Amino acid sequence: MTKIIGHRGARNLWPENSLMGFRHAVQLGVDAIEFDVHLTGSGELLVIHDATLDRTARATGPVRRLAPEARATTRLRDTDEVIPTLADVLAVLAPEGGPHLHVEIKVDETCTPYPDIALRVAEELRHFGVDNRAHLTSFDTSVLADCRRHAPHVARLVSVNADWARRQGGLAAFLAAVDELVEIVAVHHELMAAEWELIRSTVPLERLCVWTLNEEAEIRYWLDRGIGHLTSDRPDLALRLRGALPHKADPCSPSD
Template sequence: MTKIIGHRGARNLWPENSLTGFRHAMRLGVDAIEFDVHLTDSGELLVIHDATLDRTVRATGPLRRLTPEARATTRLRDTDESVPTLADVLAVLASTDGPRLHVEIKLDEAGSPYPNIARRIAEELQRFGVDNRAHLTSFDTSVLTDCRRHVPHVARLVSVNADWAARHGGLAAFLAAVDSLAEIVAIHHELMAAEWELIRTTVPPERLCVWTLNEEAQIRYWLDRGIGHLTSDRPDLALRLRDTVTT
């Protein structure tokens, strides 16, 4: 059965990467919740997608310069919440019967990995006792290699879209390079559709994740193909459609 992943909580239903969104996504019964982590210059691990504040926070400028004091007084757009720390999020999601966690390790505003971020995140996962139900995820294979070095027991997911595949010698070369690096290969839906014949003969369906699907027709299309994992901003819709496929 296809596993349904709530993207940034469930960003088409509630503010993305917010504690409110994560709480509601858990109540939906998703199989996994995906969220993003950056590292600030002051050493905080913050759960937010962009390397800048402008789109999702009532503030501007590089995220990495946000101090703990400034963070306490800023608010996510459309909420009364501040940018959550990784610890804040794990405190919400750490219930023993909770979903799997897809923790995307982001790059800085220059597109470079943050120093030691994989180790720092892994330590937090272990502190909250959720390392056994987490996937550490990234586009960047050097980040995932670092994850394997520091916490080889924590599962990994690698993401790719057409642009990223082209930068790495094409999709076939990319898939070959990551075969032993990650348990799940997450492929953008447009690339998945365009290269389906290559993909289905290279990666077992249970290891494949398609992202990010929000329309009924697209969701049904990939559910019908028995894809292992499906990421959506509308996990409520994906869960409802999955019920019609499996019954």
């Protein structure tokens, strides 16, 4: 059964990467919640998507320059919440029985990986006891190699779209390079559709994730194909459509 992942919580339903959004996404019953982590110069791990504050916070400038005192008063747009730390988010998501976590490790505004961020994130996951139900994720394979070095027991996911595949020497070369590095390969839906035969012949269905699907027809299409994981800004819709799929009986189980 396809696992449904709430993208940045559920960004088309509630403010992205907000504690409110994460709490509601948990209540929806998603299989996993995806969110993003940056590292500031003062050492805070902050959950925010962009490398700059401008789009999602009531402030401007690079995330890495945000001091703790300023962060504590910097509100997210469309909410009274401040930008959460990774610890704030894990406190909401860590309770036993909660969803899987897809923790995307971001780069700074110059596209440079933050020093030691993989180690810091892995330590925080371990501190909250969720490292056994998390994937560390990135587009950057050097970041994922750091994740493997510092936390080899934590699963990994790599993301790719058409532009990123071109920069890596083509999709076939990229898929070959990441095969032993990650458990899940997350492919943008346009690239997945365009290169389905290549991707399907290279990566097992259960290791494939398609992102980010928000329209009913697209979600149905990939659910019907039995894709392993599906990321959506509308996980409520994806869950409803998955629940409406015809039940497939287990041929190994006796009928009543």
